[in-house]
Amino acid sequence: MxxxxxxxxxxxxxxxxxxxxxxxxxxxxxxxxxxxxxxxxxxxxxxxxxxxxxxxxxxxxxxxxxxxxxxxxxxxxxxxxxxxxxxxxxxxxxxxxxxxxxxxxxIPNVPHETVPNGNSDKDNEEIFNEGEVPTLHENAVPHWELAKKYDIIDFELGNKISGSGFPVYKGKGARLQRGLIAYFLDKNTDAGYTEYQLPHLVNEASCYGTGQLPDKEGQMYHDSRDDLYLIPTAEVPGTNVFRDVLLNETDLPQSITGYTPCFRREAGSYGAHVRGLNRLHQFDKVEIIRVEHPDNSYTAFDSMIEHVKNILRELKLPFRILKLCGGDTTFASALTYDFEVFSTAQDRWLEISSVSNFETFQANRLKLRFKNKEGKNELCHTLNGSSLALPRVLAGILENYQTEDGIKIPEVLVPYTGFDFIS
Known part of the structure; x- marks a missing residue:
């Protein structure tokens, strides 16, 4: 605000x-x-x-x-x-x-001066591209077919239990999912982020604090009896850890990470671009959140970008970074960079992370301040990023690592999964 x-x-x-x-x-x-x-x-x-x-x-x-x-x-x-x-x-x-x-x-946040003009994702600006797109065998297929072939993700079972957009992970699929979560958390804690286990339901004040309300009214699952919302991202409970907090300048920065499931009512339209894991009502994500001194927030933003880059390099997935245009930047963000992984089997880019600097916008709503050297209270800057969202990372791994005999597991994940191949 x-x-x-x-x-x-x-x-x-x-x-x-x-x-x-x-x-x-x-x-x-x-x-x-x-x-x-x-x-x-x-x-x-x-x-x-x-x-x-x-x-x-x-x-x-x-x-x-x-x-x-x-x-x-x-x-x-x-x-x-x-x-x-x-x-x-x-x-x-x-x-x-x-x-x-x-x-x-x-009133939405004021875009950073470097944000490009534009109306939609077509106007986003590619600023970085790295990794070699693998050459797949001629019978390569998208991840939803691989999931069925190797019985690792059951979309039909999820539809029976809950409805469309709620997949069931099975066997090595479930272990790969768990391994990815553990790997992401370890990378984040090794980088200095403190791990939190956060609530999956939040009150209205928390949603207003991070800007989901009133902007995303109707897009979150809401329990009207207790007036609680299922979280759309760990950003909401994680950032609200600092609501109504007055920090000392020496307390900055604050850096936390957490794994949560995420729930979103909007699952989009039908078609290949939203099939399988491409868009879900429930999915897993590991988040990183920072509270920074205003003078340091864009340095922190750059370090968060490098952090996500290094994870994708270890996974050996081809990726690119987009600077979002004004028309595609979220309501609360001043500047957002999106990471996308290239899905060779689908021949398209899949968004797998957003890193955003909200400057004082969330802090003003949260009443999150610090006492500066002169003894005056100032608003902090807040930042957050996906590190990482699992569904499309998993889709990228399944599709880009597929062979005619099965699916290889990225070397860095083998200690977490206990296996190096799905067949």
């Missing part, structure tokens, strides 16, 4: 940069400034009214003490009027403040 002071001081720049998201924010920005001015005006009038009422109360007390009851009773009528006025001003203030916060929740 943008701060009103920031909006007021950078009005024209904010409107210009939000245009990268293909949004004309002029009306929202002007309304936010107007509502804040109204709030301040009402607050001033309310403070003055309360002060006048308090002054009269003291005067009434003194008049009663000096035996001037008639004068005192006349002034009491005025204090009654002031109390009614105070009540009305309180209601106005609360209504104006609520309208302002509701509006601020609807």
């Amino acid at each position: 943008l701060q009103v002071a920031f909006i007021r001081e950078n009005k024209e720049d904010i409107i210009k940069r939000l245009a990268k998201r293909n949004i004309d924010a002029t009306e929202m920005v002007n309304e936010a400034i107007s509502l804040d001015e109204d709030r301040k005006r009402i607050q001033t009038e309310l403070d003055n009214t309360k002060a006048e009422s308090n002054s009269l109360s003291k005067e009434i007390g003194n008049l009663f003490k000096s035996g001037e009851a008639q004068k005192a009773n006349l002034l009491k009528e005025k204090t009654t009027q002031l109390k009614e006025k105070t009540k009305g001003l309180d209601q106005q203030l609360n209504g104006t403040a609520e309208a302002l916060i509701t509006l601020l929740y609807q």
